[in-house]
Amino acid sequence: xxxxxxxxxPVTLSEEAFLTINCxxxxxxxxxxxxxxxxxxxxxxxxxxxxxxxxxxxxxxxEATYRKETTSFHLEKGSVQVSDSAVYFCALNAGNNRxxxxxxxxSLAVNP
Amino acid sequence: xxxxxxxxRHKITKRGQNVTFRCxxxxxxxxxxxxxxxxxxxxxxxxxFQNEAQLEKSRLLSDRFSAxxxxxxxxxxxxxxxxxxxxxxxxxxxxxxxxxxxFTDTQYFGPGTRLTVL
Numbered sequence: 659x660x661x662x663x664x665x666x667x668p669v670t671l672s673e674e675a676f677l678t679i680n681c682x683x684x685x686x687x688x689x690x691x692x693x694x695x696x697x698x699x700x701x702x703x704x705x706x707x708x709x710x711x712x713x714x715x716x717x718x719x720x721e722a723t724y725r726k727e728t729t730s731f732h733l734e735k736g737s738v739q740v741s742d743s744a745v746y747f748c749a750l751n752a753g754n755n756r757x758x759x760x761x762x763x764x765s766l767a768v769n770p
Numbered sequence: 771x772x773x774x775x776x777x778x779r780h781k782i783t784k785r786g787q788n789v790t791f792r793c794x795x796x797x798x799x800x801x802x803x804x805x806x807x808x809x810x811x812x813x814x815x816x817x818x819f820q821n822e823a824q825l826e827k828s829r830l831l832s833d834r835f836s837a838x839x840x841x842x843x844x845x846x847x848x849x850x851x852x853x854x855x856x857x858x859x860x861x862x863x864x865x866x867x868x869x870x871x872x873f874t875d876t877q878y879f880g881p882g883t884r885l886t887v888l
Contacts, residue, residue, distance in 0.1 A: 758815065758877060
């Protein structure tokens with residue numbers, strides 16, 4: 659079945675460091691890919707998405723490129739801030755069944 | 771656009787009691803989803819409505835769980851005879867057609883209802 663694998667956390671970085679959170683997927687068909695973020699005490703928020711191969715999603719300085727050849731959708735940010743501390747979830751939607759399939763989440767802590 | 775709202779935000783109950791949660795989606799969204807999230811895990815799909823029709827139910831959803839969306843607007847999720855294993859965050863999301871994106875849904879989530887079964 660469809661699945662998403664994320665790198666395990668927690669990830670701890672210093673402010674202004676470069677961030678990469680790896681995400682790979684297995685899916686039949688042509689899924690759409692998403693990154694959601696969950697800040698402490700808050701609900702899940704859509705961070706960015708990509709709907710087809712080679713699309714790049716971007717938001718708030720975060721980017722991820724849909725790589726069909728490597729079945730990946732890695733999240734990157736060039737310079738993290740303390741306010742980026744949160745849990746990041748990679749997810750896919752493989753079409754007609756409409757439900758999102760999720761990774762386990764990666765916790766990020768950014769220290770000043 | 772007030773976003774997806776859920777009520778209550780927290781519920782503590784004793785084993786064996788029934789509980790009901792409510793979700794109000796974004797007003798123009800015709801699709802509504804319920805997920806469950808336990809600590810350290812990603813959300814797990816429970817069920818999905820398109821308008822008032824419940825189109826899919828996960829095998830995770832035992833007979834003790836029932837969801838409704840009677841008028842195609844708000845939805846309720848009821849758990850009967852709660853068990854300690856039901857303790858989790860229950861998440862509601864809604865979506866509408868992403869025009870030009872085919873079947874792609876961008877789902878927007880509410881804050882969740884945290885259930886604790888003692």
